[in-house]
Amino acid sequence: MIEVQTIQVGELDTNCYIITDTETESIAIIDPGDVSKKLQKIAQRYAEKIKYILLTHGHFDHIAYAKYLQNTTNAKIVISKIDEPLLKDNMLNLAIPFDGRPVPEVQADITLQDNDILPFGNTEIRFLLTPGHTKGSGCFLIENHLFTGDTLMKLSIGRTDFPNGNIGEMKNSLRRLAELKQNYKVYPGHGNLSDMQYEKMYNPYINSVI
């Protein structure tokens, strides 16, 4: 079983999630999007326990603290193969266009393809490639928890008008999420938590594709 803690980081209030496998106390951190005192404390205290830094996509507001965590903990940096180049390109990851300054470049340790599975404590993490917001955007599925990054947000979706975005791909990705059988809890990259049943009922973007 896992427990999820949310820490909001950065000017864009990115949701950074701390996932703990309660039986083994293994930790994974999703989208450490900015410098954070809380994250720094967690890194110092649990350096050995942190197995993965999982990046839903390569935008600066989801990756900015990954390098620090890679340097100070046991964690491996995980991102889709397709979005990997954004980790070293401060134009493509939007740091320069949006924020006017670069974020630390970071080398991925593991790159993912659609449906790849990572062992995590007594459970596992499945990666769903869900392009649209960026070409290599994805969701992480852990037990009944779905971490959607900027693909799906409560009653909304991520922008598709950035250089790597594509509205057609986004629609296919939303359809795929809507077809998941279980009523997964949804943990988006920004904003409030939700669940798939609620999104299928009320999210206008999902409604337009199912």
Ligand SMILES: [Zn+2]
């Ligand atoms: Zn984004």
